Amino acid sequence: MSDFKPEELLAATICRLVLDPSQPVARHVAVGAASPIPAAACYLAQKLGYPIRLSLLARTQGNPFTDGTRELFDLTGQGRIDLFFLGGGQIDGQANLNLVGTGEWPGRGVRFPGSFGSAFMYMMVPRTILFREEHSPRVLVEKVDNISANGVSEPGVFRRGTAQALVTGRCVFQFHPATARFSLASVHAGETVASIRAATGFSFDVPAEVPETPAPTAEELALLRGAVCDEMLETYPEFCARVFGRKLAA
Amino acid sequence: MSDFKPEELLAATICRLVLDPSQPVARHVAVGAASPIPAAACYLAQKLGYPIRLSLLARTQGNPFTDGTRELFDLTGQGRIDLFFLGGGQIDGQANLNLVGTGEWPGRGVRFPGSFGSAFMYMMVPRTILFREEHSPRVLVEKVDNISANGVSEPGVFRRGTAQALVTGRCVFQFHPATARFSLASVHAGETVASIRAATGFSFDVPAEVPETPAPTAEELALLRGAVCDEMLETYPEFCARVFGRKLAA
Amino acid sequence: MAPPATLTQLDAMAAQVPNGAQIAVPPDNSLPSVAMAKALIRRGVRGLRLVGVPVSGFATEILIGAGCVAEVQTSAVSLGEAGFAPRFSAAVREGSIRVLDATCPAMHTMLQASEKGVPFMPLRGIIGSDILAHRPDWKVMNNPFADGGDPIVLLPALRPDFGIFHAAMADSRGNVWLGRKRECATIAHACQRSLVTVERVVEGDFLLDERMASGAISATYIDSIAIVERGAQPIALLDEYRTDTAFLLDYARMAKTAEGFAEWCAIHVFTPRAAAAE
């Protein structure tokens, strides 16, 4: 059970969410800069045989876009991106994201880098998987100080989708847009409903039965450490060295 | 006096209008497809030493645009094109242009190719020189059957400029946007006010004195036949053969 | 060499286009797929709604002549140096096609609105032109950023069913390359599906090459590719071959009458030789 790294569990977990058969099919997935675990999850889905087109914004060589950085947003506007990943310095119980900063606008407490494309992407992709490794009351708050991108929209506002789930270092939450609330979907090994409650600043629903997040299978681990790592080595050298113990040939 | 072709007179005449010191300076001039005489006029201005940037839409090699065919219109929208040339199947006394066709919309009489960019360009460039070799009541009408591009706009409608002049095979008219009327500026050799009146379907103003359109100077003719023709040979081979008697080396 | 997964045959590509489809086509200075126009004529498609980006040329003209077209939305239809488009002119005179006249930047803008995923985009100019009076689908509103007044035209997003054009080449990944003819990229971005003929398929990935990437369109947008050598002919292809003006003048002469056009078609579209050459 401890024969895998936390990052490998997270990648395998996100991969299953990407492939969730109850969701609209993800044919084209975009992964933002600085997101090696979601990238690994998507490569894993590809290596498992699912024909997913993957656009990695972090790739400098072979960046998929030829119309400048606006092409990702145009592509999304056209409805051609089915799934995207977002995180946040703060995430609240209604799935609002704060990438701007704490305290008074525009982040007079702790300033984060900024909202990037979140205020557009979150509303324009059919599915968003929220991902943040740190699971603490500091990050998962009852109400974000500032809303970069809102979890649900007023009726009548054009929106293609919402968060599907929130994956953290401790658990998986499912998001329910009708009630604008999270429910606990699974807890990673070693966590309990109580430990999640203690680490979470927002209230969430808990079903009668909360399963443990399934460990990566042997096949998934082999693919992650082999074919997936091969794909990621150039773009995420530090991640591959740390998690898979592999270094780019000089 | 007859040592030059009509096309050479027209090119020299248009060149003087381009360089007219009473007009805002033309730093960047665009010339549409199928306009060898305006192109010759602009090259002549360049060869006379005026630093005019010339964007020839007809050039396939070295087409100045790298953002597709929309770049000319974007460039014009930005205010970077100072002068453009337009013609029309019909041109009327208010400088309205009909490039669509005669009879009922969209040209159930004689259909012309269409309006191209005229409905935008005419309003978005500070200066337009109208040019049509055929000067007859069929072309120069009191009122066009259909308006592709209007000569003047209602107050409050964004417009950067209007026609500066209309050059034909018989004369030069100046346009007065305040009254939306043409006045006769000069007549080409062999024409009179009466002959112009007879050939023109619209009414226009006639000053007390109407000069003859000046003939091209020896310098202008030498440049047209030499350096200007050199520039145009590749793009307008038939025009250069017919007017300058020069052929592109095979 | 691994061929791109989207590689198919020309006739199979033409078979994907149903009657009544709306199709964006570049003009004669920007890589029309004349081969695909001929394949559509052979297939006998009917009721096409063609979109000129921003004007229309030879491909549109022969599709009209062959009776494949119900509607043309464009800023002009012209054969360039070969003059007016005779079958288009005849069809307008007879009222056998619907013409939605526009102006060049409006055609670009309507596609750019689809490219950005917005329902409309504004454009300057046009106010006072009869084009506007005949486009009830275009709106005028006062610029909300002005202090009042300042009417401006709003154009609806146009999202054709298909974009059809010719490119110099495709690579193993199904990316296509057409250099500076970037209106074809806008076509590919704006249309629901893109069908592309190419001169050849080359090994590699244009997106990995900084020199090639800027003139490439990602396979994301390209649904089918068919190899047709000289697939733009008689129209020029970049610096690879020139427009065959003599051919166009000959066409314009023959196509003055419906009978002459039918004869031209029999020779250049329907003979086994003409079809096999594609």
Add this chain to the structure above:
Amino acid sequence: MAPPATLTQLDAMAAQVPNGAQIAVPPDNSLPSVAMAKALIRRGVRGLRLVGVPVSGFATEILIGAGCVAEVQTSAVSLGEAGFAPRFSAAVREGSIRVLDATCPAMHTMLQASEKGVPFMPLRGIIGSDILAHRPDWKVMNNPFADGGDPIVLLPALRPDFGIFHAAMADSRGNVWLGRKRECATIAHACQRSLVTVERVVEGDFLLDERMASGAISATYIDSIAIVERGAQPIALLDEYRTDTAFLLDYARMAKTAEGFAEWCAIHVFTPRAAAAE
């Protein structure tokens, strides 16, 4: 070789930028001119209003650190793998700069509006974000093409005084080439003047070469060019050199304090060696 008429020296180019100018700058994945940022610091310019297209990176960070900046309009300021931008964060904390937060496609859209010469453009999304609440210059209206309702954001055209970026090369005509980094083309189109540093000047005319034209920006838009080898460094230049992450990490460590930043500047901006290398 004939040098382009617009060729000048870096310091002469920096001298063209007055205090208070609004300047569009690409981010660290798209050819910022770090050399020009350093030249502006040496020149002691003040009150700059920087525009991140669509986000801001190292060039913006050091200009803020050196006290050259009054306002940043951007979707984010980040040093990528080197983390938060320390002088930017400090300036926000101290309230010494005005931050106009946006979201990436909004930055692109505002420049595209200027590129097209329209006063505004619509954009989906954003409604419900606090970004909108803090942008009184952005408007919401109901989509006039819907049957009612359907609110949509309208963004005003943004036309900065200067676009400043680095390109791989310029040609004899003053065209510049930067491959797929086409947001720099939008910057050049949208800004009133463009000042560009390049690695080198090559003979010829990119616009005559189909392979080069699509990655080129016409000299029409380029007001000044200065040759600065490795002018994007420590940021990457296409396939020519990579981002120097160790350098950035070292910077981020030193720039945690104002004193550390001043020390970094003394070494990397103000020493004769650093200046001469440009």
